[in-house]
Amino acid sequence: MRFLLCYFILGLAPALSAQIAAPDLLCTRSESGAVILNWENAAVGCGPYEATEIYSATAPDGPFSLLAEVNDPAETMYSDANPTGELRYYYMSYRYNCPGQTAMNSDTLDSFIPRSPVVRYVSVEDNEIIIDWRASSSPEVTGYIILEVTPTAFIPLDTVYGVTDYRFPFSAADPDPASREFRLVAIDPCGNDSPQGSIVSAMNLSATGGSGCTSEITLMPDLTSLSRYLPATALELFVSTNGSAYVSAGTFGPAAPTVDYDGANDGDDLCFYLEAAIAENNSRARSTVFCTSVVINQPARQMDLYGVEVSDNGDLLFQYDASVIQPVLTESVYLIARTNGVLEQDSSLPTDLTAAGGQATLAGPLADPLESGETVAFRLTDDCMREITTNAVEPVYLTATEFFPGQHQLSWTPLINGLAGETTYDVFRTDAGSAPVTLATGLTDLRFLDENSGAGGEVCYEIRATFRPEGAATAETYVFSSNTDCITPVSEVFVPNAFSPNGDGINDVFRPFFSPLPAEADYELLVFDRWGALVFESNVPLEGWDGSYRGKLMTNGVFVYSLRYQAREGLVYTRSGTVNLLR
Numbered sequence: 001m002r003f004l005l006c007y008f009i010l011g012l013a014p015a016l017s018a019q020i021a022a023p024d025l026l027c028t029r030s031e032s033g034a035v036i037l038n039w040e041n042a043a044v045g046c047g048p049y050e051a052t053e054i055y056s057a058t059a060p061d062g063p064f065s066l067l068a069e070v071n072d073p074a075e076t077m078y079s080d081a082n083p084t085g086e087l088r089y090y091y092m093s094y095r096y097n098c099p100g101q102t103a104m105n106s107d108t109l110d111s112f113i114p115r116s117p118v119v120r121y122v123s124v125e126d127n128e129i130i131i132d133w134r135a136s137s138s139p140e141v142t143g144y145i146i147l148e149v150t151p152t153a154f155i156p157l158d159t160v161y162g163v164t165d166y167r168f169p170f171s172a173a174d175p176d177p178a179s180r181e182f183r184l185v186a187i188d189p190c191g192n193d194s195p196q197g198s199i200v201s202a203m204n205l206s207a208t209g210g211s212g213c214t215s216e217i218t219l220m221p222d223l224t225s226l227s228r229y230l231p232a233t234a235l236e237l238f239v240s241t242n243g244s245a246y247v248s249a250g251t252f253g254p255a256a257p258t259v260d261y262d263g264a265n266d267g268d269d270l271c272f273y274l275e276a277a278i279a280e281n282n283s284r285a286r287s288t289v290f291c292t293s294v295v296i297n298q299p300a301r302q303m304d305l306y307g308v309e310v311s312d313n314g315d316l317l318f319q320y321d322a323s324v325i326q327p328v329l330t331e332s333v334y335l336i337a338r339t340n341g342v343l344e345q346d347s348s349l350p351t352d353l354t355a356a357g358g359q360a361t362l363a364g365p366l367a368d369p370l371e372s373g374e375t376v377a378f379r380l381t382d383d384c385m386r387e388i389t390t391n392a393v394e395p396v397y398l399t400a401t402e403f404f405p406g407q408h409q410l411s412w413t414p415l416i417n418g419l420a421g422e423t424t425y426d427v428f429r430t431d432a433g434s435a436p437v438t439l440a441t442g443l444t445d446l447r448f449l450d451e452n453s454g455a456g457g458e459v460c461y462e463i464r465a466t467f468r469p470e471g472a473a474t475a476e477t478y479v480f481s482s483n484t485d486c487i488t489p490v491s492e493v494f495v496p497n498a499f500s501p502n503g504d505g506i507n508d509v510f511r512p513f514f515s516p517l518p519a520e521a522d523y524e525l526l527v528f529d530r531w532g533a534l535v536f537e538s539n540v541p542l543e544g545w546d547g548s549y550r551g552k553l554m555t556n557g558v559f560v561y562s563l564r565y566q567a568r569e570g571l572v573y574t575r576s577g578t579v580n581l582l583r
Contacts, residue, residue: 019103036077053066088110116197117135130167179201203222210294215296218258219261232254234276234277235251268294305378329383333379496579527561
């Protein structure tokens with residue numbers, strides 16, 4: 001190889017001036033059993049010319065010996081007999097009578113033709129084909145011939161000098177870039193050319209999918225073309241959607257036979273290319289572009305069920321996310337998961353859920369009504385037999401119990417949908433013959449105590465769960481009603497047998513509980529200690545004993561009460577018993 005030595009340090013200038021330049025050994029060529037050396041002479045003015053010395057060896061590292069002395073300073077050619085075609089190596093230097101100056105050696109050339117260049121890659125970019133190669137390792141090479149390979153001939157496209165890449169444009173009327181093949185030939189000043197290099201071509205990109213039931217697009221690079229380049233470290237996919245700028249869509253192995261793209265949407269116009277990351281020089285080899293218009297059968301899409309309620313006639317009323325556009329489905333079924341592990345199916349779910357507007361009804365009553373712990377989900381199947389199953393939902397179940405006469409304890413199960421969001425509960429009561437009244441709103445607890453439960457007749461309760469999905473607007477809520485549970489009083493009076501006046505707000509006062517309350521007339525409550533002393537007396541039905549006597553708390557023990565009251569039918573009743581005071 002030739003080396004150009006540049007001196008930037010002024011202190012080296014004297015050393016440079018004390019050297020005798022070497023001839024420029026241009027090339028060698030084989031001719032009639034001899035090796036012909038060609039060179040250009042350098043200008044030397046330090047003293048008289050004596051000879052041009054030619055050295056040869058049979059190995060690149062020598063040993064070199066003097067082959068010949070040329071005594072004509074104008075000579076530029078020498079013939080070295082080589083009848084057997086032996087591989088030989090040559091360099092040259094001048095001998096001038098220049099005392100104190102060192103003669104420089106020329107490049108070392110061998111007797112063979114130039115070595116072929118190695119193609120790094122072929123790339124297709126912006127309607128140009130780019131061929132990039134390593135320079136030939138033969139130092140005598142000065143240029144390269146680019147040949148296009150056709151079925152019948154090698155067609156020279158161009159000869160270039162001093163570069164290691166070549167670009168030429170193509171148009172839509174030209175053959176597909178991936179169908180065009182190329183070779184490179186290195187040339188030297190002697191008219192020698194190297195053996196033709198490997199046939200190379202641009203990496204073709206083809207694909208399947210993106211139509212019918214296949215939404216995924218599978219791209220297939222031409223690995224044969226890629227294998228003729230220098231080694232790659234990775235393949236990177238780029239995609240343009242509807243004419244937008246190309247963006248990276250993933251990195252894959254350097255020998256991946258297929259590359260999958262799953263971001264296609266029906267109606268998209270997509271274009272793709274792959275880039276091979278060539279390890280040498282951080283180069284990138286781009287494939288041809290593959291474009292397609294996506295026409296796919298729409299898949300069943302995952303959607304959220306917000307909840308379900310059971311109506312009075314046993315219908316199951318569902319609400320779901322109506323913003324999800326579903327295709328017309330081949331099959332849609334309700335899936336009922338029973339507590340015994342049985343999964344029941346009902347195919348009455350509409351197949352056009354988008355038209356249903358976010359609500360669906362499973363007509364009831366079910367042969368086996370839903371119980372607490374049993375859930376319902378949707379299973380949707382599209383015309384490509386792709387299935388999705390939604391989240392499961394469970395209704396709110398209310399239980400109302402009479403805690404004391406006039407005090408009703410309500411408890412209920414949560415609205416279950418497995419979704420992120422906020423759920424609150426409103427409590428409603430309906431007294432016999434009256435309209436519903438709201439007892440509480442915005443509860444997050446699952447229980448409520450109604451301490452003023454009406455005039456003594458049947459009382460019915462209902463819970464309404466309000467769900468707002470996470471991130472939804474404040475007004476976007478979905479309401480689901482529980483079952484209705486009623487309490488019918490079974491007696492007019494309930495007298496506790498114990499109370500605990502410890503200030504915790506629970507059973508702190510001893511009194512009878514009535515449904516309905518009796519009038520104060522003829523009402524009397526008396527409490528005696530175990531020695532018969534009167535410790536409490538009241539003529540007010542809602543007034544109770546707090547466990548004290550004359551302002552002092554009494555100790556634990558059993559006390560006797562006597563009660564007289566007038567019932568709703570006008571009769572006066574008396575009853576007595578004991579009550580335990582517990583602290």
